[in-house]
Amino acid sequence: MTSLICPPLQRPLLAAAALAAALGLAHPAALAQNGPQLNLQRIELTAGMHRIEAQVAKASQERQIGLMNRPSMPQHEGMLFVFEQPATQCFWMKNTLLPLTAAFVADDGSIVNLADMQPQTEDSHCSQKPVRYVLEMNQGWFAKKGLKAGSRLGGAPFSARP
Template identity: 40%
Template sequence: MKAPVSSSFNTVFVYLLATVFAFFFSVANADMLGMTKQFSTITIDLKNKQLQVEYADTWELRAQGLQDRKSLCEQCGMLFNFGNSRQVSMWMKDTYIPLDVAFINRDGIIVNIESMKPLDTTSIPSKGKVLYALEMNLGWFKANGINVGDKMVLRVSNAAQ
């Protein structure tokens, strides 16, 4: 009559082994599929400030954005490069940090600055065609005297633009 105990133990052992295998396979698979992309950084000049921000220059990185972050340092942010000038919208799905976004045209001019609430899936549109969007902590642009009409300059090689 000891067979059922051994059978039960084997079943639990096989289940745990399968769970551990599935976990490690999914983590490895996510890395292979590029689902856990690392952001490069880029230096920008904005009015009298020089900032090093994370750079989202592919569809996958733009889709990931600042999702799942719980904090952002005071002078940190993310610059989204859309590849070509167009009307764009941003949202805050799975983003826990209140943010401001500056929409920036191909000439580096800020065309509008909007506030965004955490976890809000409302689309926040640019006011015209833009090439970039810069997300910073809520109130950062105002606190630093940066306004619509100010110019952003990228400090990168031509290949990265």
């Protein structure tokens, strides 16, 4: 039998880490390493005649993980990031395996701007004005559907606003 002897300074750190894990307080980056988040709430959005099944990342931790570590995503699926207040939103692709396009979306559902993002990069991609929503889809999806800045998305978060 082998016993593990910890130096005195490591004991409090190990105890804190064990307590955090027991309470489910793991760091978001650590959670992302466990695999993609696939069980978020889903909503249906529309872009003209096109249907989008979007997972909703509303909580801060859900937004931080986003589409990290996901090896593939069906063409009609995406992730809608919902923020509490309109602001300049910036995204990067660290630990994200898929090439994506981010649509920065105003409260009325209109696309403010689109940004193509390359996998596993730390380049910042930002909204051109304050927005509350960002929809990530597989790269090229918006272009294939003829959607661009000024196009409008429909669905629950947008139809509920004046």
